[in-house]
Structure formats: structure tokens, C-alpha cells
Amino acid sequence: MGVSTQMSDVERGSQSEQSLSSDLSIDTDGTDIDTATTHPLVVENLQKSFGGITAVDNASFEVEAGTLTGLIGPNGAGKSTTFNLITGTLTPDSGTVRFNDEDITGATPHDVANRGLVRTFQIARELEEMTVLENMMLAPKRQRGEALWRSVVPGFRSDVAEQETELLDRVWDVIEFFEIDHIADEYAGNLSGGQRKLLELARALLTDPDMLLLDEPFAGVNPSLERRLLEHIHELREQGYTFLLVEHDMDLIMENCEHVIVLHQGRVLTEGSPDEVRGDEDVIEAYLGGTV
Amino acid sequence: MSTTTLPDSLTRRVPGGDAGIIIATLAATYLAYVLIGIGLGYSLRGQLNTIAVLTFYIGVFAMLALALNLHWGYTGLFNIGIVGFMAVGIYVMALVSKPVYQAGGASQVGGLGLPVIIGIIAGMIAASLLGLLIALPALRLRADYLAIVTIAMSEIVRFSFLSGQLQQFNLAGRRVGFGGGSGLILDYTDPLESFFSFFGLWDAYLGLIETFGIIIPNNPKPVVDGLVYGVVLLSFVGLYFWLLKRTGESPFGRVLKAIREDEEAASSLGKDTNGFKIKAFMLGCALMGLAGILWFMRSGAVTPNTFRPRITFFVWIALIIGGAGSNTGSVLGGAIFAALLYQGPRYLKNLLDTVLPSASSPSSFGPAIAPLISNLDITPLLFYTIDNIRQLQLVFMGVVLIWLMHNRPEGLLGHRTETASPITLSAPIAQTVASESRSTTADADTDPDPDATEDIAPDGGSNSTTDSNNGGINSNE
Numbered sequence: 001m002g003v004s005t006q007m008s009d010v011e012r013g014s015q016s017e018q019s020l021s022s023d024l025s026i027d028t029d030g031t032d033i034d035t036a037t038t039h040p041l042v043v044e045n046l047q048k049s050f051g052g053i054t055a056v057d058n059a060s061f062e063v064e065a066g067t068l069t070g071l072i073g074p075n076g077a078g079k080s081t082t083f084n085l086i087t088g089t090l091t092p093d094s095g096t097v098r099f100n101d102e103d104i105t106g107a108t109p110h111d112v113a114n115r116g117l118v119r120t121f122q123i124a125r126e127l128e129e130m131t132v133l134e135n136m137m138l139a140p141k142r143q144r145g146e147a148l149w150r151s152v153v154p155g156f157r158s159d160v161a162e163q164e165t166e167l168l169d170r171v172w173d174v175i176e177f178f179e180i181d182h183i184a185d186e187y188a189g190n191l192s193g194g195q196r197k198l199l200e201l202a203r204a205l206l207t208d209p210d211m212l213l214l215d216e217p218f219a220g221v222n223p224s225l226e227r228r229l230l231e232h233i234h235e236l237r238e239q240g241y242t243f244l245l246v247e248h249d250m251d252l253i254m255e256n257c258e259h260v261i262v263l264h265q266g267r268v269l270t271e272g273s274p275d276e277v278r279g280d281e282d283v284i285e286a287y288l289g290g291t292v
Numbered sequence: 293m294s295t296t297t298l299p300d301s302l303t304r305r306v307p308g309g310d311a312g313i314i315i316a317t318l319a320a321t322y323l324a325y326v327l328i329g330i331g332l333g334y335s336l337r338g339q340l341n342t343i344a345v346l347t348f349y350i351g352v353f354a355m356l357a358l359a360l361n362l363h364w365g366y367t368g369l370f371n372i373g374i375v376g377f378m379a380v381g382i383y384v385m386a387l388v389s390k391p392v393y394q395a396g397g398a399s400q401v402g403g404l405g406l407p408v409i410i411g412i413i414a415g416m417i418a419a420s421l422l423g424l425l426i427a428l429p430a431l432r433l434r435a436d437y438l439a440i441v442t443i444a445m446s447e448i449v450r451f452s453f454l455s456g457q458l459q460q461f462n463l464a465g466r467r468v469g470f471g472g473g474s475g476l477i478l479d480y481t482d483p484l485e486s487f488f489s490f491f492g493l494w495d496a497y498l499g500l501i502e503t504f505g506i507i508i509p510n511n512p513k514p515v516v517d518g519l520v521y522g523v524v525l526l527s528f529v530g531l532y533f534w535l536l537k538r539t540g541e542s543p544f545g546r547v548l549k550a551i552r553e554d555e556e557a558a559s560s561l562g563k564d565t566n567g568f569k570i571k572a573f574m575l576g577c578a579l580m581g582l583a584g585i586l587w588f589m590r591s592g593a594v595t596p597n598t599f600r601p602r603i604t605f606f607v608w609i610a611l612i613i614g615g616a617g618s619n620t621g622s623v624l625g626g627a628i629f630a631a632l633l634y635q636g637p638r639y640l641k642n643l644l645d646t647v648l649p650s651a652s653s654p655s656s657f658g659p660a661i662a663p664l665i666s667n668l669d670i671t672p673l674l675f676y677t678i679d680n681i682r683q684l685q686l687v688f689m690g691v692v693l694i695w696l697m698h699n700r701p702e703g704l705l706g707h708r709t710e711t712a713s714p715i716t717l718s719a720p721i722a723q724t725v726a727s728e729s730r731s732t733t734a735d736a737d738t739d740p741d742p743d744a745t746e747d748i749a750p751d752g753g754s755n756s757t758t759d760s761n762n763g764g765i766n767s768n769e
Contacts, residue, residue, distance in 0.1 A: 087560065113562035125557035127550050129617075133717045138550050140562050143543040145714065146563075148571055151542030152535060160542060161714040172719055184719055207561055 046095035057266035070253035071262035116210035124196035128189030139206035194225035210244040344518030351525025354626030361580035365616035368552030376446030378584025379599035385415035393467040401469035419581025435669040453596035475595035546712035615703030
């Protein structure tokens with residue numbers, strides 16, 4: 001890659017930095033992230049087996065832009081496997097995953113993330129022996145200093161430092177938005193479970209994503225932090241981010257999502273608005289354990 | 293738990309910061325060596341030689357520990373094949389820089405006859421390419437598998453240099469080779485001479501040696517060479533430190549740390565972790581190759597069996613003592629290992645030999661232990677122990693390791709805050725925020741070392757942030 005293209009990357013990066021920081025000033029004029037399609041994520045006929053067990057069986061669904069979509073299902077329904085297939089941690093046996101009209105089936109996790117589809121983990125993956133600030137500073141894309149030579153060769157390092165100062169400002173905006181500024185210098189490993197979830201969401205946001213996949217973001221989080229997390233998610237959704245949420249807690253999904261997809265035994269059992277799903281006989285059966 | 297760890301507060305108390313700690317440790321070590329030497333009546337020549345040898349080992353172990361710290365401390369790459377990269381470094385350097393083969397010369401094989409500096413660069417490149425070769429398949433494996441691959445590689449390298457096939461071959465019409473089991477004579481011009489000649493300072497250097505003749509009348513050159521080479525090695529340590537500090541304290545280093553902590557999390561944030569790992573691995577391998585070159589290039593000859601895995605483990609001990617993850621700790625670990633565990637016992641033995649020249653030690657364990665049992669005479673056992681101190685050295689190292697694992701597994705300066713950024717990471721407006729949260733959570737101060745925090749409070753804003761963090765966390769839980 002030539003220097004000129006890298007420069008333009010950096011410029012684009014700083015533009016999106018500005019748009020994010022204006023987002024974070026809670027400017028609720030709606031969708032300013034303009035995706036090419038109204039359905040950024042399209043999953044078609046996804047299939048994955050482990051040995052003789054089919055974890056995901058011909059699953060197809062779409063996620064509409066700017067929504068908070070819930071993905072629910074009983075234990076073993078294939079929710080986490082679906083997530084892993086979408087984000088490149090696992091490769092599907094067949095089927096396709098499309099994101100923003102591009103085929104990302106089988107792409108590497110970092111490639112998927114760089115295209116703007118960023119996930120968080122069921123068990124928070126904070127980087128323990130790095131401070132909260134370091135964790136956050138890691139996330140932004142197109143950092144000049146990630147090229148080894150530029151960080152080392154005298155004369156170029158001031159460029160890196162300059163960008164770091166810009167990044168720090170942007171990171172600090174996000175830290176304040178999530179109200180974790182008082183623990184900014186703390187090692188991430190010393191945080192409570194809920195704070196880790198906040199950190200993870202904040203970090204994912206700093207990669208400047210179009211869409212966030214949250215894997216059980218409320219597991220092990222106390223009720224007050226859960227409310228805070230939900231507030232943040234709603235606020236971000238109003239700013240135009242798209243969310244796909246895996247969650248165990250039916251009530252939580254029903255209260256907060258516009259659209260719900262129900263997985264059962266690796267298949268999409270049904271999907272629709274929370275009310276539609278709630279009334280669905282199959283869903284009741286799957287959850288309450290009718291004839292399976 | 294607090295971000296102000298013990299090493300942090302210690303570091304801040306020593307004037308001059310990191311450089312201060314290193315210089316103080318080195319000064320204390322040299323002073324101890326000199327004082328012991330004086331107390332036991334060493335000659336000036338002996339003293340200077342001791343210092344030169346000590347400096348040599350401090351230099352090479354500090355360099356190797358620094359390079360390993362990039363692999364293990366920063367990136368979490370479990371490399372136990374260090375000695376293989378060193379061997380490749382020095383052997384390739386020899387191949388490139390040895391003079392062209394001449395029939396009837398002392399050496400069985402020649403080299404390409406290129407300048408030493410080109411040989412050094414070639415050796416580093418070869419070591420890093422070997423690193424790449426291993427990294428491509430092995431970095432996909434989990435940490436412990438990389439360990440197996442690297443140690444196997446280092447043995448493969450040793451056996452390759454031992455093999456008859458590579459003993460002698462033709463390269464570009466020249467008779468070259470690695471000498472096989474009988475070793476390879478390093479018959480190029482003394483690198484020190486090339487170095488000074490390059491800058492046109494060789495005559496000045498010879499003048500310096502003559503001046504030294506005043507204090508060491510009899511053949512001062514080896515002594516001066518040793519001392520000057522020690523200084524060269526310490527400069528290289530400085531260079532390594534500078535390079536790796538810049539590497540670590542950068543966005544690149546931040547990604548390496550993230551890989552060490554959780555590779556999957558790093559890649560979920562869009563970082564091409566394999567690319568970063570390969571770069572870090574190759575850089576570290578090149579530095580290990582260079583350290584190998586600097587260790588052996590003035591030794592006159594090298595044999596493959598020098599490059600046994602024990603050297604790898606020495607470097608690991610040095611890093612563990614110093615504290616993985618800290619560059620300053622790596623230098624300290626290298627210095628302490630070289631002074632106390634590597635050279636210390638040998639020095640002690642030499643001294644005792646000088647002090648008690650008449651003492652004859654028993655030739656085996658039986659005669660050594662018999663007097664102790666028969667008439668409680670411990671002296672023969674003592675002499676026997678001292679005589680075998682080089683073997684016991686490994687026992688000392690084991691004991692030190694076990695003690696460290698139990699009492700301070702993170703080493704001297706492990707878990708130390710060495711922020712991975714070229715700038716100071718603290719809030720642009722941290723002061724006000726910190727003081728607010730502090731006042732609301734004053735009851736929850738769990739700082740394990742409040743004295744240290746108070747001591748350093750006047751010199752900077754970041755401390756108040758640190759202090760308040762404890763409160764913040766507890767109140768939220």
C-alpha cells in the first residue's frame with residue numbers, strides 16, 4: 001500500500017472520528033450513518049455441523065438498519081454458533097453471510113470487524129493487564145502507529161503521537177458517554193462484571209462500526225447497570241447504529257427490541273415484532289418444553 | 293489492587309527513573325565485584341579483566357532478555373528456541389564475513405570475504421527469516437505448541453551445523469561451510485579493529501592501548517579490548533532498549549499487548565493478529581541473532597554444541613527475574629542474572645582458589661563426605677562444593693526460580709505500568725473529574741502502599757487519578 005492511500009485512509013478516519021464525537025454529544029437527529037441498504041446484515045441458508053450434531057440448520061434472516069433486533073432461543077438453539085459464523089470465528093459448511101451488500105462468508109474475524117460489523121462476547125473479553133484507557137485506545141481503526149516502522153523510526157513518531165492525542169480526545173468522549181471516566185487508569189482486570197460489559201461496548205463502539213453484535217450483554221450485570229447499558233444501547237440506536245442482540249431473558253428482549261428472531265434447534269422458528277412472537281404457539285412450545 | 297504497584301512506587305522514588313534504576317544496579321554490582329576483588333588482593337589487571345567479563349555477560353544477557361521480552365512479555369509468544377536464532381546469526385555472519393578460502397590456511401573452509409558489518413546484517417536477516425519460516429505454520433497454534441516447535445527448531449539448527457553435509461560446500465564458486473562438529477574458525481579481522489578502522493580511529497585506539505600500558509605494563513591490549521568491547525555491548529543494550537521501548541510504547545505495542553491478553557478479542561476489534569505476531573516474532577528473532585553474533589564473534593571459533601538449549605533457559609531465567617513485560621526489568625534481569633547467577637559462582641570460586649591456594653579438594657563425593665561423618669570435619673565437603681560450583685550453578689538457578697515462582701512470580705518489575713502509547717494516557721480534563729469522585733468515595737481507599745502515594749503526590753496530576761480509582765471501583769460494585 002502506498003503512502004498516498006494510507007494518508008487518505010487516515011483522513012477518512014479523522015472524518016468519521018468527528019462524526020462519532022458529534023453523535024456522542026447526543027444529537028438525536030436520527031440516522032446519519034447511511035448504509036447502502038436498509039438491511040445491512042443478510043444471512044442465507046447458514047449451515048454448520050460439529051461431528052454429527054447440526055448446530056445451525058439452514059438459518060436465514062435479515063437485520064434491518066437502525067433497529068435493535070433480538071435473537072433468542074432456548075439453550076443449544078445455535079445462537080452463539082450463529083454469531084460465530086457471522087463474525088468469522090467459525091466457517092459455515094454452507095450458506096452465505098452478506099454485510100452491506102458484500103459477501104463476508106468465511107472472512108477472517110478482523111476483516112469482518114474492519115468492514116464495520118463488530119461483536120462483543122458473552123463473557124466479557126476485556127484485556128486484563130491493560131488499563132481501561134489502553135483498552136479503549138486499542139480499538140480505533142487506521143492507527144498510523146500500528147505500522148512498526150512508523151512507531152520506531154525517528155521523525156515519524158511525532159506523527160504517531162499527534163494522532164494519539166486526537167484519538168485520546170475521541171476516546172475520552174466515549175469514556176465520558178459511558179460514565180467510566182473514574183476508572184480510566186484502572187487495569188481492566190480489576191473491574192466488576194458490569195463495568196467490563198460497559199468497557200466492551202464502549203471499545204466496540206470506538207472501532208466505528210455500522211452494526212454491533214452483542215452476545216448476552218446483560219449476563220451477570222446487576223439491575224442498575226443493566227438499565228444504564230440499555231439506555232446507552234437505545235441512545236446509540238437512535239443515532240443510527242444497528243444492533244443484533246443475543247439474549248436469554250425473554251422479557252428484556254420483548255421490552256426493548258423492535259424485531260425478534262427466534263432460533264430453535266438451529267433453525268429460525270419464527271420472527272416478527274415482540275407481540276407477534278409472544279403469541280406464537282411454536283415459541284411457547286419451544287420455551288416451555290412442549291413436544292420437542 | 294491498585295495501579296500503583298510496588299515496582300511503580302519504587303521506580304518513581306529512584307532519581308532518574310528507569311535509567312536511574314539500571315545505572316544504580318550496575319554501579320552496585322560493579323562496586324561489589326571491585327570491593328571483593330580489592331579485599332582479596334586482586335591485581336589491577338585481574339580486576340579490569342573481571343569487570344570486562346562481567347560487562348560482557350551483562351550485555352549479552354540484557355540484550356537477549358530484551359529480545360525475549362518482545363516475544364513473551366509483550367506478545368505472549370512462548371519462544372524456547374532462542375539459542376537457535378543466535379546460532380543462525382553467528383554462523384551466517386561467519387559464512388559471509390570469513391575470508392575467502394586459501395589452500396594451506398588454518399581454516400578448512402572459507403567464507404565470502406565480505407565486511408563484518410555485512411555479515412552482521414546477513415546474520416540478523418537469516419535469523420528473522422528463520423523466525424518467519426517457523427511463524428507461518430506455528431503461530432496458528434496455541435502458545436505451548438509454539439514452544440515445542442521453537443525448541444525443536446533450535447535443536448535442528450544445532451544438528452544441521454553439526455552435520456557433515458553442511459561442513460563444506462560451494463557457494464558462488466567459493467569453498468565455504470559451517471565446519472561441522474570440529475567447529476568453525478572465525479578468522480576475519482577482529483571486529484573491534486574493523487570498527488575503529490572504519491571511523492579512521494584505529495591508530496587512536498592503539499594510542500589508547502599504549503596509554504594503558506602505564507598502569508598495565510605487560511601486554512595491555514587484551515584487557516583494553518575486553519573493556520572496550522564491554523562498552524560496545526552496553527551501547528547495544530542501550531540501542532535494544534531504545535528500539536523496544538519505542539516498539540512497546542506505541543499503537544503497535546498496544547496491539548501486541550492485546551494479543552498477549554486475548555487474541556480473539558484483539559481480532560474482534562479488527563486487528564490482523566497474525567500479521568502483528570509475525571512482525572513481532574521476526575523482529576525479536578533478528579535481535580536474538582544479533583545478540584548471538586555479538587556474543588560469539590570475538591571468540592575465535594564456534595562449535596555447534598555451544599548452542600545447547602541451556603542458553604535459552606538462562607535467558608528465560610534472566611527475563612523471569614527481571615519481570616516479563618517490562619523493558620527496564622529485562623535489562624535488570626539480564627544484569628542480575630549475569631552478575632549473581634552466571635558469573636557470581638565462578639568469580640567466587642576463582643577468589644577462593646586465590647585465597648586458599650593450598651587447599652586440595654577431594655576428587656569425588658565419597659572422600660568429601662567421609663570426614664564429616666567420621667570426625668565432623670566439614671572442610672573437605674566445603675572444598676569439594678566450591679570446586680564443583682559450576683555444576684552447582686544450575687542448582688542455584690533452580691532454587692532461585694522456585695523461590696521466585698512462590699514469592700514473586702511477576703519478577704522484579706513485572707506488572708509494572710509501562711503504558712503502550714507514545715503519549716501519556718490520562719484524561720484531558722482528568723484533574724477535576726478525579727477529585728470529584730474522590731470526595732464521594734473517600735471511605736474506600738484500599739491502596740496497599742499509601743506512603744508511596746503520598747511521597748509522589750507533589751510531582752504529578754496522574755497520581756490523584758490513580759488514588760481515586762480504588763474508591764470508584766468499590767463504590768460501583
